[in-house]
Amino acid sequence: MTTARELDERYGRKGRRPLPWIIGGVLAVAVIVFFGWTTVAKQMNAVDAADLGFTVVDTHSVDLRFQFTAPRGADVACAVEALDVEFGVVGWKIVEFSGNESHTQGVQVSIPTVAEATTGLVKSCWVA
Structure with missing residues (x-):
């Protein structure tokens, strides 16, 4: 076989x-x-940000309120901007926040502008 x-x-x-x-x-x-x-x-290491509101102070300033969620203890930097009626950028600023034990933090920043703005918003945030 x-x-x-x-x-x-x-x-x-x-x-x-x-x-x-x-x-x-x-x-x-x-x-x-x-x-x-x-x-x-x-x-x-992701950072999430949400706009809470804004106030147009005058033709040269906008106050922006927002909150961000980041890892505890991490330093965070955010780019914020002010836009005019045609959605053109009339002001922007990089703001930095030191690490905090809170997971979510609410903040208010003032953005200087070169012309009257109609809105303020958070462009992006990241771990610094």
Whole structure:
């Protein structure tokens, strides 16, 4: 009787080798873990900001109220701006806040302007 091994040798077939599949599986898991961790690490340092309101003080100043959510103890910097009726930037400022044990912090800043503004808003915030 002919065995499977003899048939494989006769017709030039090679047995299945699991090593390439094992290496490929390990690499796939490593890539998934890497991208998963970078996503989590990026979200741990994310800063979210929300406008609460603004007051046009005069033609050269706007007061902006907003809150931001950041990791506890992290220094935060925010870019704020004032816009005119045509949505042109008439004033902007970078403000920095020292680390706080509070997760969310409400603040008010004054933005100097070169012309009368109709609104003030937070452009973006980041961990400094």
